[in-house]
Amino acid sequence: MNNKITKLFNINYPIIQAGMVWCSGWRLASAVSNSGGLGVIGAGSMKPDVLREHIQKCRLNTSSNFAVNVPLFSSYTTDHMKVIIEEEVPIVFTSAGNPSIWTQKLKSHSIIVVHVISNVKFALKAVNAGVDALVCEGFEAGGHNGREETTTFCLIPLIKKHINLPLIAAGGISSGKAMLAAMVLGADAVQVGTRFVVAEESSAHLNFKHKILSLEDGDTILTLKELTPVRMIKNDFYNHVKEAYLNNYSIDELVDLLGKGRAKKGMFLGDLIEGELEIGQVSSLLDSIQPASVIVEEIIQEYNVLKSEIMKL
Amino acid sequence: MNNKITKLFNINYPIIQAGMVWCSGWRLASAVSNSGGLGVIGAGSMKPDVLREHIQKCRLNTSSNFAVNVPLFSSYTTDHMKVIIEEEVPIVFTSAGNPSIWTQKLKSHSIIVVHVISNVKFALKAVNAGVDALVCEGFEAGGHNGREETTTFCLIPLIKKHINLPLIAAGGISSGKAMLAAMVLGADAVQVGTRFVVAEESSAHLNFKHKILSLEDGDTILTLKELTPVRMIKNDFYNHVKEAYLNNYSIDELVDLLGKGRAKKGMFLGDLIEGELEIGQVSSLLDSIQPASVIVEEIIQEYNVLKSEIMKL
Numbered sequence: 001m002n003n004k005i006t007k008l009f010n011i012n013y014p015i016i017q018a019g020m021v022w023c024s025g026w027r028l029a030s031a032v033s034n035s036g037g038l039g040v041i042g043a044g045s046m047k048p049d050v051l052r053e054h055i056q057k058c059r060l061n062t063s064s065n066f067a068v069n070v071p072l073f074s075s076y077t078t079d080h081m082k083v084i085i086e087e088e089v090p091i092v093f094t095s096a097g098n099p100s101i102w103t104q105k106l107k108s109h110s111i112i113v114v115h116v117i118s119n120v121k122f123a124l125k126a127v128n129a130g131v132d133a134l135v136c137e138g139f140e141a142g143g144h145n146g147r148e149e150t151t152t153f154c155l156i157p158l159i160k161k162h163i164n165l166p167l168i169a170a171g172g173i174s175s176g177k178a179m180l181a182a183m184v185l186g187a188d189a190v191q192v193g194t195r196f197v198v199a200e201e202s203s204a205h206l207n208f209k210h211k212i213l214s215l216e217d218g219d220t221i222l223t224l225k226e227l228t229p230v231r232m233i234k235n236d237f238y239n240h241v242k243e244a245y246l247n248n249y250s251i252d253e254l255v256d257l258l259g260k261g262r263a264k265k266g267m268f269l270g271d272l273i274e275g276e277l278e279i280g281q282v283s284s285l286l287d288s289i290q291p292a293s294v295i296v297e298e299i300i301q302e303y304n305v306l307k308s309e310i311m312k313l
Numbered sequence: 314m315n316n317k318i319t320k321l322f323n324i325n326y327p328i329i330q331a332g333m334v335w336c337s338g339w340r341l342a343s344a345v346s347n348s349g350g351l352g353v354i355g356a357g358s359m360k361p362d363v364l365r366e367h368i369q370k371c372r373l374n375t376s377s378n379f380a381v382n383v384p385l386f387s388s389y390t391t392d393h394m395k396v397i398i399e400e401e402v403p404i405v406f407t408s409a410g411n412p413s414i415w416t417q418k419l420k421s422h423s424i425i426v427v428h429v430i431s432n433v434k435f436a437l438k439a440v441n442a443g444v445d446a447l448v449c450e451g452f453e454a455g456g457h458n459g460r461e462e463t464t465t466f467c468l469i470p471l472i473k474k475h476i477n478l479p480l481i482a483a484g485g486i487s488s489g490k491a492m493l494a495a496m497v498l499g500a501d502a503v504q505v506g507t508r509f510v511v512a513e514e515s516s517a518h519l520n521f522k523h524k525i526l527s528l529e530d531g532d533t534i535l536t537l538k539e540l541t542p543v544r545m546i547k548n549d550f551y552n553h554v555k556e557a558y559l560n561n562y563s564i565d566e567l568v569d570l571l572g573k574g575r576a577k578k579g580m581f582l583g584d585l586i587e588g589e590l591e592i593g594q595v596s597s598l599l600d601s602i603q604p605a606s607v608i609v610e611e612i613i614q615e616y617n618v619l620k621s622e623i624m625k626l
Contacts, residue, residue, distance in 0.1 A: 119531060148531030151465065153494070154594040155530070184493045185491065218461030284471055308624075313620065
């Protein structure tokens with residue numbers, strides 16, 4: 001395949017593995033990159049030294065391009081960026097913050113910069129900051145998300161209407177079918193999160209992976225909108241959040257309730273009761289743990305078959 | 314075009330105009346049916362005698378099939394159904410209620426029955442009730458909606474996985490691009506609401522139509538989830554709803570705040586301040602008031618062009 005995104009990243013398939021906290025270390029990222037997609041290390045759950053180790057191991061395990069995702073609200077951002085520049089990471093995805101602060105700095109080191117957005121306003125800001133491409137993340141996506149609640153189906157054509165940059169669709173995409181639909185809507189590539197969380201090489205705890213495979217529709221929710229909106233599983237911790245709302249908790253009280261380390265507790269340590277379990281709506285379509293290479297292969301194969309059959313529609 | 318839905322409804326194009334309160338009377342329905350799609354009269358805002366008049370006028374104005382949408386929670390449902398049977402309406406869409414109560418009764422009069430769902434559980438119930446097809450309505454759709462908040466992108470493949478009936482995708486669909494994407498995801502047809510609200514033949518007030526054309530992303534919200542969740546414009550009335558939540562209103566108090574006739578006030582009488590303005594997220598993509606025939610034509614043309622170009626992806 002050969003389009004704006006495969007050229008920009010120098011990859012075979014326009015499939016980006018989302019950079020996710022506690023799930024996407026060097027094992028997952030290198031496996032995806034070795035399969036022809038773009039593997040992305042999620043720096044959000046890593047201290048700078050840990051990030052450096054993951055970058056080095058990723059490079060040892062793949063000769064293909066890979067990327068690092070950096071949430072810009074993190075207190076480690078400056079250190080993360082230092083490590084990324086020193087280690088000569090070729091591609092950086094920035095999210096959850098102002099892209100104008102880091103984009104030109106990274107580009108001055110010949111790093112390709114992609115920014116994650118979920119509305120037109122931030123898409124325009126990212127364009128002004130000079131990013132090379134955008135991830136457009138719909139309401140159905142797992143983890144942190146936008147306040148407008150715009151879905152993938154509405155977001156992709158809307159951003160496409162306003163912006164002339166390569167677009168990567170995110171949210172609700174786990175199959176070749178969804179990949180083709182996203183490309184039809186105007187995307188140049190897809191970012192797949194949830195399905196890679198249940199990849200064999202994902203560092204998500206096995207309890208969390210099995211929980212994901214058991215989910216039905218309606219089992220995730222976008223909540224904690226007063227803080228940073230996040231889509232997660234409606235588990236016992238979520239019930240505490242619901243109670244907090246019923247009891248009119250202030251924002252500070254919500255921050256206290258969330259506390260620190262809850263995503264780690266759930267996603268990495270496997271505490272399904274008290275952990276925060278971030279995952280996308282598309283989890284209800286998943287039914288197996290597979291190697292990343294099989295995931296990429298299945299998506300591409302389904303995509304190609306559907307594309308060739310589309311004239312029958 | 315020739316597929317399960319065009320055959321079931323005996324129409325040229327698999328485009329269904331959503332049956333919507335205060336917007337879709339005989340003028341819109343007959344215009345859509347005359348254009349090769351399926352026009353649908355929205356009984357939800359009509360007393361039984363008014364519905365009868367609309368059915369008769371629709372029949373006078375088109376020789377093609379058309380349908381009536383009946384929200385099953387209405388106190389008029391029994392009378393609506395009586396009118397529909399007496400007037401020999403060929404197709405009925407039921408929504409917002411239990412399909413087992415009416416499906417067989419309607420089918421015994423040779424009426425085709427379609428039920429609107431937004432989750433797997435109700436889809437299975439509708440199959441058991443014996444309906445002929447399903448409308449799968451995603452979170453982005455305007456008006457009443459499901460509690461699971463599943464988006465079109467996730468809902469279509471999920472229902473397709475569980476159900477072997479013709480599927481009509483709804484929510485976020487206003488273009489040929491979106492139509493093709495929905496078909497790729499597994500739909501056999503699309504239901505278009507928001508774009509037909511701003512059709513020339515729609516009975517929506519001109520104030521409401523112009524308001525819709527001015528909307529940007531994030532200007533609608535799914536709210537009043539304690540009653541029946543509804544997607545509407547964030548206008549002054551919505552600000553009252555927000556305040557009500559801050560003040561911990563009970564369900565009864567929310568019902569009182571909503572009151573009666575608020576949708577009519579906004580959508581039909583054009584009160585943009587105190588009216589309830591139900592519309593979908595895809596409104597942010599719309600920019601003109603057009604005849605229904607042009608809307609159908611543009612969607613089909615874009616669909617066909619994209620389909621023929623898909624091998625270039």
